[in-house]
Amino acid sequence: MIQAALIGAGNRGFYAYGSYALRYPHEIQFIAVAEPDKEKRNKFAEAHGIPESRRFADWTELLEKEKLCEALLICSPDRDHYKPVMQAIEKGYSILLEKPMSPIPLETLEIAEAAEKHQTILTVCHVLRYAPFYQALKEIIDRKVIGDIVSVQWNENVGFYHQAHSFVRGNWRNSQESSSMILQKCCHDMDMLAWLIGTECKSVSSYGSLTYFKKENAPEGAALRCLDGCKVEKECPYSAAKWYLHDRDEWPANVITADSSLASRLKAIQEGPYGRCVYHCDNDVVDHQVVNLLFENEVTVSFTMTAFTKDICRHFKIMGTKGEIIGNDAKNELLINYFSGQTEMVHPATVKGGHMGSDTKIMADFIQRVNEKNHSSLTSARASAQSHMIAYAAEESRVTGKTISLEEYVANLKKEKAETV
Structure with a gap:
């Protein structure tokens, strides 16, 4: 069994990774937590039996x-990753780092x-x-059953209510406070595409905008808050009452307050x-963005991220020289047309846990690597940094309207770093 500490006892820290220790206490035990929100800090500590002396309001207290x-x-x-991870590296910790590594x-x-x-x-959580x-x-x-990949169509269907919860009202709504949408949400997709294709990305172009979730699109009679006499709340698909006052043990209702009681959730949407x-x-x-990628060997990718879907899923078509693969991860289906x-x-095996079982699998893999002192990782800092660069370049392209060469983009970053040393 290994012992671990946690910085950040929010949804990912508490539910995705912390819960693993409650299910497999013979593999990992949390002995310290750093979290500025007192309710969240104490909720995590009490769940894991962490004494008061190991409950910290700030990560600096833990790492000192x-x-x-x-x-x-x-x-x-997102913006509180760099300093603690750099200090943790110096102190000799083995680290599981939530994505993105940094904005x-x-x-x-x-x-x-x-x-x-x-x-x-x-290990970076490209789960x-x-x-x-x-x-x-x-x-x-x-296995090259469809030969060599030539082109890919890939859709990240965020889902209308997920967009509203996380990227309109929630923690990742504002790029200056967190990070860009293509990095925060879709670095998973840039990472998956790089891993599946298996060659270097050469250039990136991107278009996208915030089109719908802004004040000029508010229906007549809409209030600033859902429960402040809004005249259209009952029929609004984004009503806070619909999403947060029911199913308290389900996401997203279970993450808006540390106490999931009806009274606490009601207060949270009245005031928070x-x-x-x-x-x-x-x-x-x-709320929507497209990214075009050119990989080595002339492999082309068309990627679309959109808020405007009913279901939350990824679906794709991967086209090769001998066949195609059509996939939908929500349906757990891979159709191969030769x-x-x-x-x-193909219906792959399933594992319990978030992100189709990958939250469980990444924890099991991390624990094994720590036990074996195995420094390799499927999502190492180096591999993850490379796919992060695709996301950064995509945002650069979206903002500037230019096609970005990955090689030049990274070279300019390294030049900038050398000049600041």
Whole structure:
């Protein structure tokens, strides 16, 4: 069994990774937590039996101590990753780091370099690589049953209510406070595409905007908050009452307050950010975006992220020289159409846990690597930094309207770093 500390006891830290220790207490035990929100901090600590002396209001208090345990999980907000991870590397912790590594490209490169320099076990939470569904897809591609990949169509269907919860009202609504949509939400997709295709991305172009979730689209009679006499609340698909006052044990109702009682949830939407009208928030991240990617060997990718879907899923078509793969991760289906006329439907094995079981699988993999002192990782800092660069370049293209060469983009970052040293 390994011992671990947690920085950031929010949804990912508490439910995705912390819950693993409650299900498999013989594998991992949390002995310390750092979380500024007192309710969240105490809720996590009480669930894991952490004493008062190991409950910290700030991550700096945890990391100023002598090394407490073998492993550290960093699940704090996007802009609070760089400093704690760099200090944790220096202290010799094995680290599980929530994505994105940092909203700042240079910081991401520095994290990767520091992890390699200190031979740190550092796993970045690009969890989809660990999902049985996507591992089965990777195995099919690597067997070349559809020949060589030529082109890919890939859709990230965020879902209308997920967009409203996380990217209009929630923690990732504003790029200046967190990060861009293409990095925060879709670095998973950029990472998956790089991993599945298996060659270097050469250039990126992108278009997208915040089109719908803004004040000029508010229906007549809409109030600033859903429960402040809004005349259209009953028929609004984004009503906070619909999403947060029912199914208290289900996401997203179970994450708007540490106490999931009806009274606490009602207070949260009367006073907190999740009760705001979706047309009257301080959001600035896009609600739809397309990215075109050119990989080595002339492989082309067309990627679409959109808020405007009923279901939350990824679906795709991967087209090769001998056949095509059509997939939908929500349905757990991979349809292989061979050009010979044969078809094959694959339903990969499933595992309990979030992100199609990948939250469970990444924790199991991380614990095994810590036990074995195995410094390699499927989502190492270096591999993850490379796919992060695609996301950064996509946002650069969206903002400037230019096609971005990945090689030039990274070279300019390294030049900028050298000039600041």
